[in-house]
Amino acid sequence: METGRRSLLGAVVAFGTLLGLGWLAYRNADDLIGTQRWIAHTHQVLDTVDATVSMMKDAEIAVRGHLVTGDEDLVRRRAVNRPALEEYLDRLRGLVRDNPEQQRNVDALDLAIRAKLAYSDDVIDHRRSRDIGAAELTDRLAEGLRRIDEIEGLAARVDHHERELLAVREAAALTSTTRTYATLGGGTILALALIASVLVLLTREVKQRREVEAQLRMSEHRLTHALDASQMGLWDLDLLTDESHRTLRHDQIFGYETLQPAWGRQVFHPHLYPDDREIEREAFDRALRTDEFSMECRIIRHGDRAIRWISTQGKLFRDERGEPVRLMGSVMDVTERKEAEQRLQERTQQLEAANEALGSFTYSVSHDLRAPLRAIDGYAHILVEDHADTLDAESRRVLGVIRTNARQMGRLIDDLLSFSRLGRSELDRATTDVAILAHGVCDELRRLEPERTVSVAVGALPTTVADGSMLRHVLANLIGNAWKFTRGRADATIEVGSTDAGHETLYFVKDNGAGFDMRYVGKLFRVFERLHRADEFEGTGVGLAIVQRVVQRHGGRVWAESAPGAGATFWFALPKEKGVEHGARQRGDLVGRGQSGGRGIGGASAQEA
């Protein structure tokens, strides 16, 4: 832009300079021609004066001859020259009309000539009427010569003056010529320089323009490709005329192979799926209010008459009075996305229904499966209590087995319900003091088995953001396991601690109990998998599966290190940032939020509000 203005300015200056130069050259040439004309004029005056004087001299010679000889022929010859003389004098007067001084000089010359001619006429008359004496003749001849001299003097004055003028005019002519050359030379150089700089500027501008054009083409190219890649069509609608500019993709979305000659709301309407007319009207009304246009609706495609979903976004433009004049935006065929959304919604509904069913199922399990177990245990108990006298040892042993198994199944159901609930219920995250949870678990274990002496060391445990009641299950299972598997040892030791690992905190529960074979570590966290026989250590095989599920739902991980007889260390890592829930997360919360479980009578939940 800047260069453009500079080259335009340069061109204007060059043009002006050339114009001025032309004018100056014309002026100088005009001057020169005028001067030359004046010089020619001067020469004309000089010639005329010269001719006049010589004519007078000729006449004088004729008169003198006549005086001496009385030859009438000479007088006639003189008379013949008179009209020519008159003409010369006339011309001379004409030539000096512009110069008063020369006029006076010429007048004086004219007067002297006429006086001389009159005198000569008088002398000739006199000679004819009588003879002239020698003395008178000499006088007359002398007088004639004197008058001729006077005429020559006057002519010389005219001549002299004219020559002075000639000198002035020739000097003026020289100056004028010099000036003309200078003007022409300097002006030409200046003009050439200006034209050259304009050319340079123009070249530069052309180059810049080419670069800009290349950039423009490139960005257009990119835009086209981006639009192609995104399958996005563009449209630009004139709201006053209902005419539009579109990209080919726009019309292709509506089922046309080529750009249609005309497109506007009137053309769009027949494509609009009838049920979505209201959507379109609302979208336009909203655009008129907010200047933002956004609509998802169905269209009937030209050609195959397929119903397709489109998504279109745009912006409203107004004129200086605030009247809407133009709507511009993009359009995409989003049928696949819409269908996917629909499928997803259906799946979600199915999933919700399945969860609902699962909820009722677990509810039934919780309620109905436990009742018969209680009866089995209860009635076996009654049998032992009320009929002890009639039962032998074997009968009592069998009844004991029945009761043990009934209770075991009760625990299994309880653990399964916990596992299910901890996987289903929504996380209720809050800053949780892990140390308080750990101490609570240990206190409860001591209360349940006061006869055991276990050395428990709970180290510094940083707080974390987690679902407190769920995290309590993790600690209850890990510390509970450590407690259980150290049963055989007199010096049972449990250590609970943590280390910082950058983006996550690692917590561990370490014991010096039975341990396990690392070959089976892969089975450790699976439901119902046990690495010890029931007659060694009781258990349902659900506890560690619960641990893993809870930790994973908090975005953490869990692992274990051990060797048979060398104790075990269980680790779980929790991210320091708010953990991401892994795995499928359900929307319908069947269990209700808040503190779940709550079966521990002595265990304090360290959940902060």
Add this chain to the structure above:
Amino acid sequence: MVEDSPADVELAVRALKKHNLANQLYVARDGAEALDFLFGPEARPVPKMVLLDLKLPKIDGLEVLRRIKSDPGTRRVPVVVMTSSREERDIVESYELGVNSYIVKPVDFDQFVRAVAELGMYWLVLNQLPSGPGPA
């Protein structure tokens, strides 16, 4: 006692008897019977305590609880929900309705007996209630 399972009834009665707490026990086999006992035409004394199962035929335990706690004549009666359900929503709902205790029935009979006995001792013997049914 509102309980549909005869086995549970028998076990509970046994537990209460063991601790001499079952001298005046009335058993309703479903929610309708319970409401009939409490609010029916036959004038009966207001019970000192209600042991209520939740999953009941006809009218469920939560509805019975709601009726007890919304009637001025019975709302001061201690209601202990004793059920197999440890579902959170049952627990929350019960407390919303004003239950006095919520006990999950243990499978283990010994624990069951202990729980029933402790409940009876607490609500019938130790706990002090205001005398009379309270203002209407």
